[in-house]
Structure formats: structure tokens, C-alpha cells
Amino acid sequence: MQLQISIILAVMVFAYIIAKWKKLSVEVSMLAAALVGGLAGAFVATPPINQLARHLVEGAFTYLDVILVFVTATIFMAIVSESGGVNYVVRGTIKLFYNLRLIALLILMVIILIPGALTGAGSVSLLVVGAPVAMALGYLGVKKKKAAAILFIVAGLSAAAPPVNIWAMILSAGTAIPYVGFELPLGIPVLILGTFSILVLGWKKEGNSDRETALKEMPEITANMTWWRVLLPFVVFFGLVAASRIWPFAYPVLGLPLQFVLAGLTALLVSPIKINILKLSRDTVKKLLPLLATMIIVGMLQQVMTATGVRGFLSFAVISTPLVLLFILLAIIIPFSEGVLTYGGAAIIGIPLVWFLDSIGLHATIVIAGLSLLWPLGDGLPPTALIGRLSIMVSDYKGSYWSFLKSTWLPWLVITAVGILMVIFSARLDFLVKWSM
Amino acid sequence: MPKQWKIKVILILIVAAAVITAGIQLYNHRHYRMLLTAGPGVTKVHMLSDYCSGLKGTMADTHVFFLKGKEPGGKMLILANTHSNEPASLLAALIFLENAVVEKGTLIIIPQFNNSGGRNTRPGDGYPLYFEIQTSWGTKKFRMGNRDASPLDQWPDPDVYVHYPDKQLLSFLDIRNTNRTWPGRPNGALMEKVTYAAMELMRTEKVDMTVDIHGAETMFPVTNCIVAPEKAIRIATMTSLTLKAREGFDNHVEPSPSGFRGLSHREIGDFSDTLPFLLEAPLPFLDQPTGPKTVKLLLDGKDPFLLSLAKKNKLFVPYDESGWPMENRVGQHCSAVLELLRQFSRKSPDRSIQVKNVPRYAGIVKNGVGYYYHNPATINKKDLYFN
Numbered sequence: 001m002q003l004q005i006s007i008i009l010a011v012m013v014f015a016y017i018i019a020k021w022k023k024l025s026v027e028v029s030m031l032a033a034a035l036v037g038g039l040a041g042a043f044v045a046t047p048p049i050n051q052l053a054r055h056l057v058e059g060a061f062t063y064l065d066v067i068l069v070f071v072t073a074t075i076f077m078a079i080v081s082e083s084g085g086v087n088y089v090v091r092g093t094i095k096l097f098y099n100l101r102l103i104a105l106l107i108l109m110v111i112i113l114i115p116g117a118l119t120g121a122g123s124v125s126l127l128v129v130g131a132p133v134a135m136a137l138g139y140l141g142v143k144k145k146k147a148a149a150i151l152f153i154v155a156g157l158s159a160a161a162p163p164v165n166i167w168a169m170i171l172s173a174g175t176a177i178p179y180v181g182f183e184l185p186l187g188i189p190v191l192i193l194g195t196f197s198i199l200v201l202g203w204k205k206e207g208n209s210d211r212e213t214a215l216k217e218m219p220e221i222t223a224n225m226t227w228w229r230v231l232l233p234f235v236v237f238f239g240l241v242a243a244s245r246i247w248p249f250a251y252p253v254l255g256l257p258l259q260f261v262l263a264g265l266t267a268l269l270v271s272p273i274k275i276n277i278l279k280l281s282r283d284t285v286k287k288l289l290p291l292l293a294t295m296i297i298v299g300m301l302q303q304v305m306t307a308t309g310v311r312g313f314l315s316f317a318v319i320s321t322p323l324v325l326l327f328i329l330l331a332i333i334i335p336f337s338e339g340v341l342t343y344g345g346a347a348i349i350g351i352p353l354v355w356f357l358d359s360i361g362l363h364a365t366i367v368i369a370g371l372s373l374l375w376p377l378g379d380g381l382p383p384t385a386l387i388g389r390l391s392i393m394v395s396d397y398k399g400s401y402w403s404f405l406k407s408t409w410l411p412w413l414v415i416t417a418v419g420i421l422m423v424i425f426s427a428r429l430d431f432l433v434k435w436s437m
Numbered sequence: 438m439p440k441q442w443k444i445k446v447i448l449i450l451i452v453a454a455a456v457i458t459a460g461i462q463l464y465n466h467r468h469y470r471m472l473l474t475a476g477p478g479v480t481k482v483h484m485l486s487d488y489c490s491g492l493k494g495t496m497a498d499t500h501v502f503f504l505k506g507k508e509p510g511g512k513m514l515i516l517a518n519t520h521s522n523e524p525a526s527l528l529a530a531l532i533f534l535e536n537a538v539v540e541k542g543t544l545i546i547i548p549q550f551n552n553s554g555g556r557n558t559r560p561g562d563g564y565p566l567y568f569e570i571q572t573s574w575g576t577k578k579f580r581m582g583n584r585d586a587s588p589l590d591q592w593p594d595p596d597v598y599v600h601y602p603d604k605q606l607l608s609f610l611d612i613r614n615t616n617r618t619w620p621g622r623p624n625g626a627l628m629e630k631v632t633y634a635a636m637e638l639m640r641t642e643k644v645d646m647t648v649d650i651h652g653a654e655t656m657f658p659v660t661n662c663i664v665a666p667e668k669a670i671r672i673a674t675m676t677s678l679t680l681k682a683r684e685g686f687d688n689h690v691e692p693s694p695s696g697f698r699g700l701s702h703r704e705i706g707d708f709s710d711t712l713p714f715l716l717e718a719p720l721p722f723l724d725q726p727t728g729p730k731t732v733k734l735l736l737d738g739k740d741p742f743l744l745s746l747a748k749k750n751k752l753f754v755p756y757d758e759s760g761w762p763m764e765n766r767v768g769q770h771c772s773a774v775l776e777l778l779r780q781f782s783r784k785s786p787d788r789s790i791q792v793k794n795v796p797r798y799a800g801i802v803k804n805g806v807g808y809y810y811h812n813p814a815t816i817n818k819k820d821l822y823f824n
Contacts, residue, residue: 118596178696180696245599253595302561313728316746319726355656355657
């Protein structure tokens with residue numbers, strides 16, 4: 001069986017390489033790998049040929065919820081931006097904090113951390129506050145590449161931050177460990193690493209501009225724009241999120257997509273200028289299309305990999321690795337699993353890994369917290385690179401993707417080291433769990 | 438027509454053909470009517486919505502079979518397919534449903550507890566849609582379901598699931614998992630209504646013990662076991678020891694963690710007088726490091742990767758070339774339920790429950806699961822239920 005699966009895997013990789021060589025996009029190349037992999041598997045009835053179409057279509061729906069969140073959140077922020085709200089916020093921030101750089105950077109970090117911490121999705125952080133924060137960083141003298149790097153690292157940490165960490169929740173659900181006691185094991189490293197990252201990447205000021213010059217360079221504020229017009233849509237969104245936590249049993253489940261739609265409608269109603277919502281929505285979805293296509297095709301790829309046994313083979317290879325080597329390889333395995341499978345990586349590799357590490361005496365909750373710091377890094381890696389691509393999009397960085405990714409090297413290494421050390425010394429860090437409860 | 442447009446049209450037609458083919462297969466799966474044969478012991482049949490009106494007319498409503506003995510006694514509830522991708526539970530429940538004759542007390546069986554989950558698939562996980570069990574009269578076909586209810590029946594999911602009533606935060610997916618929504622509530626999400634209806638059934642019928650039957654990965658520490666809270670642990674321990682001594686298979690006892698909410702073995706005991714037990718039998722199909730997810734793997738439990746991991750001591754159950762066949766899993770469940778009944782009856786003679794004609798582990802391993810299913814052609818039509 002191992003040979004059979006290895007051949008299917010090789011065929012998939014070959015199909016991907018050929019498609020890239022023919023200069024097809026990442027999305028189409030992944031689709032080619034999924035199709036060819038499925039056909040290769042069908043030769044040995046894994047899956048049966050009459051089930052191949054079903055597997056591809058079913059797989060395409062794996063991340064439907066995430067896709068809906070992306071679309072609605074991006075349209076919401078596009079409305080806020082179009083109404084002049086983003087410019088207004090950035091101008092206000094620069095006016096107040098331009099000469100207090102440390103405080104300005106820390107405030108911007110907290111602003112990025114909050115939406116992701118509340119929803120468990122770094123993408124929500126970027127889609128909701130990414131654009132204004134990137135602009136504010138720009139006027140604070142942070143280059144676009146560094147601003148994109150800050151957004152990527154801090155948005156990733158926001159997804160790992162408590163109270164909602166989806167990787168930890170998937171692992172807890174899959175390993176029958178209660179999702180409790182994560183506040184300090186996640187909260188402390190996220191705050192320390194977030195502060196470190198934003199200072200390392202954003203402390204150095206580029207150029208000689210001062211507060212007045214920066215304000216002069218900024219776009220004019222839209223007439224009649226006021227603080228309440230900017231804040232109200234956000235109050236509606238965070239109010240809806242908060243209400244579902246404060247009165248969970250008296251409040252209907254709306255879901256993030258509808259919450260973003262309601263916030264978007266509010267932004268539309270209070271906008272000081274008239275917005276053509278149909279055109280804006282069409283343009284926004286057009287911009288998002290590559291990202292949405294990636295999510296659909298990653299689901300198909302994941303389904304084909306499971307039906308052919310490739311996914312299980314990769315999981316087997318990870319679990320079979322000797323312990324010391326495994327600790328070292330966590331730096332590669334965990335981010336790459338996220339890059340290929342997004343949250344699927346936590347289920348496929350994370351669950352058996354946590355069971356194994358738990359059985360040799362490590363503390364499962366701290367292990368999960370440590371791994372949770374590594375997974376967001378994978379959101380910058382191809383083929384999906386979800387958070388990386390969003391960071392570039394909202395910060396309007398026009399350089400190459402690799403030059404952006406390279407600029408994150410120092411925080412990336414420090415976060416990796418902290419995550420792995422938390423896993424290795426998890427048994428000694430169990431006091432963090434006790435103090436959280 | 439320009440060449441580029443021709444290519445686009447051809448691609449659209451190919452995608453449409455794939456979507457239509459897949460759509461028909463998935464629609465048929467969701468609406469496939471599985472046969473439930475009521476045996477001679479069945480005395481009445483209710484719907485779960487009789488205990489929570491909010492379930493009426495939904496895909497979550499499901500049959501509740503009562504097998505009442507001639508003599509009064511205690512009552513046991515058997516829940517199967519709480520997770521519909523753990524099918525040994527359903528197969529064991531159907532052996533009880535088709536064969537059990539209750540002499541004393543009452544047996545209540547819900548074979549498809551998460552009925553919506555039984556009609557759901559698992560995107561990304563490449564499951565087969567159906568599996569078949571061989572019998573002497575042909576094959577009996579079953580839907581392969583999912584752990585969670587279908588989003589077609591309960592949607593949207595929250596960004597995080599707040600458990601009722603403890604307010605513990607759980608993964609957003611678990612709001613569709615009927616082993617995280619206990620004790621449920623009448624005006625909550627659909628799966629909370631399902632577990633609430635079961636709680637109401639237990640409270641109104643004064644059920645003494647409930648057995649929730651599951652399957653778990655061989656790499657999961659909580660497998661091959663009986664999970665029970667403090668008040669049921671003594672019966673679980675006696676059952677485990679007796680099964681090992683008399684029938685030769687391991688089924689250790691795991692205490693129900695008090696800090697992990699929403700589980701049947703925790704909440705049923707905390708919110709009613711019923712003693713809850715949860716049975717887990719190893720299910721290699723659910724393990725991550727396996728070959729393709731085929732019907733064969735589901736039924737025989739044989740996998741070379743798991744065998745290799747077993748040799749490296751990375752599994753929590755014994756595992757060799759013979760795998761972990763369905764007969765062994767179903768046999769374990771049947772014997773464990775019968776032994777729980779016996780131990781409970783010994784402890785509470787006034788609430789004793791006596792059941793006959795249900796095979797035990799050795800019989801099922803020897804004869805196969807299908808041996809105990811009856812030919813529907815020979816059964817009175819009023820005893821055939823389709824769901």
C-alpha cells in the first residue's frame with residue numbers, strides 16, 4: 001500500500017510542477033494536482049471512479065463558512081473605506097500619537113489583536129482593521145513591506161490569542177481535552193511575542209517626515225465624516241459578537257457572515273456619501289477571487305488526499321519520526337501543514353501528535369498552546385498563504401511575496417523557538433494552566 | 438466563437454456535469470431510507486419529537502423503540518449513532534432491536550440518535566457514502582454519516598459554541614455534535630433540542646441507566662473502554678472485570694471528567710437520576726495515519742500504517758495483522774450492554790432488567806454481524822420502519 005500511495009503522491013506533485021511550468025496560477029496548479037491525484041487513485045479504486053466527481057465537489061465545500069466570512073468581512077471594510085472612515089481613523093491616530101511612537105505601536109498591535117482573539121481568525125483582524133492600521137503604520141514611517149510583515153505576524157498571533165483559538169479548539173475536541181486553562185499559556189506568549197514583533201519590525205522610522213508633514217500628505221477627510229459614523233458599524237459588529245458571549249442562551253446564533261452583513265448595512269446607512277453597493281461588492285469579490293479559489297481547491301485537494309491515502313501516509317510519516325528529530329522538525333511540519341491544509345493540518349497531524357506527546361508525559365494543554373503559536377506562521381506559506389496574501393492586500397505592498405516573507409524572519413524564528421520550547425518543557429509549565437482556572 | 442470562449446464553455450460543461458453527478462449522489466445519500474426491523478420484543482414505537490415538540494418535522498426527529506417486558510422492572514436506554522461515523526454502535530443497537538426479548542423491565546432503543554448527522558457527509562475527509570453488511574439472505578445497506586449534524590438542518594454555526602448551562606467555550610463545530618450538547622434545552626439549537634428530548638425521555642420514563650455507544654481511534658487514549666461518572670463507576674468497574682474474566686476482552690474503565698462539559702456521560706448523570714455509561718470500541722477507520730478511507734477499512738479495521746505504529750508502541754490498543762474487525766467491535770458493545778444490565782440488576786434487584794436472545798461477543802465474532810439481521814421479506818410489514 002505504501003508504494004501505491006507514494007506513486008499517487010508523486011503523480012500529484014508532478015502534475016503540480018508541470019502546471020506551474022506551464023505558467024498556470026497556484027490555484028489551477030493545485031486543481032490539476034487534485035484531479036490527477038484522484039484519477040491516479042481511481043486506477044486502484046481509491047476512490048472508485050464513479051465517486052471521483054462527488055469527492056471533488058464535496059471537498060470544494062470544506063471551507064464554505066470561511067469563504068462566506070471572507071466575502072462579507074471584506075465587503076464590510078470596503079464600505080467603511082469607501083465612505084472615508086478609514087482615512088478619518090488614520091488621521092486621528094496620527095494626530096494623537098505621532099510623537100509617542102512606542103504607545104502608538106502598542107495601540108496598533110492591540111487593535112489588530114482584538115478581532116482575531118474574539119473570533120479565532122487572523123483574517124478577520126486583517127479584513128476589519130488591517131487597512132487602517134497599515135495606513136497608520138505608513139504615516140508613522142514604517143515601510144509597506146514591514147507594515148505587511150507586522151500585520152501578518154500580529155494577525156497570526158491574534159488567531160492564537162485567547163479566548164477563541166480555533167487550532168486549540170479543534171485539537172481539544174479531537175483529543176477529548178477540555179478547552180479550558182488556555183488563557184495564560186496562550187495570552188502571555190501572544191502579548192510578549194506581539195510586542196517583540198511590532199517593535200522589531202516597526203521601531204525604526206524611515207524618512208524624515210514629521211507630524212505636520214504626515215498630516216499634510218494624508219488624503220482629505222470626507223465632508224461630514226464624524227467619529228460616530230466611523231465607530232457605529234464597528235460597535236454593531238463587536239456588539240453582536242459580545243452579545244453572543246454575554247447572553248448566549250437568550251440570543252440567536254447569527255454567525256459571523258450575517259454579523260458582518262449587519263455591520264456593513266450600518267456602515268452603508270451612516271456613510272456621509274452615497275455608495276454604489278452593487279459595484280463595490282462586485283469589485284471586492286473580484287479582488288478576493290484568487291483567495292476564494294484557493295480555499296475551494298484546498299478542500300478538494302484535502303478530500304482527494306484522504307480518499308487516496310496520501311493524507312494518512314503523510315500523517316504516518318510525522319508520527320513515526322523519532323522524538324528528538326520530531327521536536328526539531330516541528331518548526332517545519334506544523335507551518336507547512338497549515339500552508340497546505342489550513343485548519344485541516346491541526347486535525348490530521350495535530351491530533352495524533354498531541355495524543356503521542358501526552359502519552360510520553362508532556363502536558364497536553366501546554367503542548368496545544370505551543371503548537372498554536374506555530375500554526376499561524378503557516379498561513380504565510382504557499383500554496384494557501386491566506387494571512388500572508390491578505391496582509392499584502394490590505395497594506396497595498398506591491399513587491400514580491402518572498403521579499404515580504406523574508407522580512408518576517410526574526411519574529412518567525414523567535415515565535416518558532418518559543419512554541420517548540422513550550423512543547424518540550426510543557427510539563428514544567430503546567431502552572432500556567434492551573435493559574436488560568 | 439473565439440477559441441477562448443470555446444474552452445470556457447467546455448470547462449463550464451465539465452464542471453456542471455461533475456456538480457450534477459455529485460449533487461444527485463449526495464441528495465440520494467441524504468434521502469436514502471435505511472431499513473429498521475422491529476423484532477418480537479418491540480411493544481411500541483415513539484418519535485423523539487414526542488419529548489420535545491421542536492423536533493417535529495425536522496431531519497433530527499428519530500424513532501424511539503420500546504421493548505417492554507411482562508414483569509415490571511427497571512429501564513435502560515440505548516443510544517446509537519450519536520456520532521454517525523462510528524457505525525458499530527448502530528449495528529449493535531439493531532441486533533438488540535431485532536432480537537431482544539425483554540422478560541423484566543424495559544429496554545428503550547434509539548438506533549439513529551443524531552439522525553441529521555446520519556444524513557451528513559464529512560467534506561475534506563473522503564468517506565464512502567454507504568457500507569453493506571453481508572447476511573445469509575443478501576446484503577443490508579447502511580448510510581455512512583458524520584460526527585456532526587448536517588448544516589442543512591442546523592446553520593449557521595457560531596464563532597464559538599457556548600455550552601448550556603455551564604458557559605464553557607467549545608469549538609464552533611461542537612454545536613452540531615450531540616455528544617457536546619447535553620443536557621440540551623427546548624429552545625436552543627436543533628441538536629440541543631435532540632439531547633433535551635432524550636433528557637425528557639429519561640426523566641418522564643424514569644430511566645435507570647443509559648448507554649451511549651461510540652467508536653474511537655486506536656491512537657486515542659479513551660478507547661476500548663467504558664466511561665462513567667462517579668455515581669456509575671462501580672457498575673462500570675464490575676462490568677469491565679467480568680467481561681475480561683468471562684469473555685476475554687479488555688474494556689477498561691475511564692472516569693468521566695467533571696471539567697469537560699456537554700458529554701452524555703457527564704451531563705446525564707448531573708441532570709437526572711439516570712446512571713450514564715459511554716462505550717468506546719476501537720475504530721481504525723477514524724485514525725488519521727491510515728491508508729485510503731475505504732469500506733474495507735471501515736469493516737475489517739486492517740491498516741499497514743497502524744500495524745507499523747503498533748510495533749512502535751504508539752497505539753493504545755493491541756493491534757496485529759487481523760486488524761480490528763466490525764464483528765469484534767459490535768460483539769464488545771453487545772456484551773458490554775448485557776453485562777451492564779446484569780450488574781445493575783444485581784445491585785438493584787427491585788429495578789432488575791432481564792433480556793434474552795441477544796448474542797454476546799463470542800457468538801458475533803464467530804457468526805458475523807449479518808447473521809443476526811432478519812430477512813425483511815419474511816417480516817410483517819408493520820414491523821418495518823424506514824428512516
